[in-house]
Amino acid sequence: MISVETGVQVTQVNVMTSDNGGLSSEQITELALDKIVRVSQDAPPAIRDQAEAFKEEIRSVIYHYVELTRKEERGTICQMLSTTGHQDTADLVRRL
């Protein structure tokens, strides 16, 4: 008898939700970190610790740039609103 055994597998997904608005910078940072660093529970402790340390190291970097992106995007929107005569709305967006 000739046979080949194989397995078709499906992995867990992450779900992130928010109330009264979009995801926070912390949540987006967490999503990014989960994509960049995923540590297997079966990994040797030394490697797992190193990976966890790296994850914490880059957390603040990602958070900083997420915040910067949001701020710059708001700046662009404010400028567009101002130049089209919607100063009140521009001020609202600027205060977000």
Add this chain to the structure above:
Amino acid sequence: MAITQAMCTSFKKELLEGVHNFKNSGGDTFKLALYAIGSGGKSSTTATLGATTTAFTTTGEVASSGTYATGGGSLTRVDPTSSGTTAFTDFADLSFTTATITARGALIYNSTDSNKAVAALDFGGNKSSTAGTFTIQFPTANASNAIIRIA
């Protein structure tokens, strides 16, 4: 009545029949629909999803809200590839905004081919958004983590 994480058995058979095409270019359209258990679903229906699911069903699907429309959202395919002895494919993250949703799981299905089921996903508990964002993050596309892997 439950949602159990599983690759649908009918999908495994259909893989051997060449039914599904996950290619980035020219592939089928795959969708993800959200389901509830108990309250939160449409018409108070409760979802039962798992290995025996063969096709998309409206039973237990959450109601339309924000950018979520019944039937679910289209997934962006990641080209199938292989690493070592494992072949895999994945999808880009999917978000529904300004949505009020409570979901316990999801079904990935092929809307190009009679809504045939691919996989049932269990979120492990109810996940809720209120006038907010509901994001499903798919795992990294590699041989150890990708959403669909043939090892």
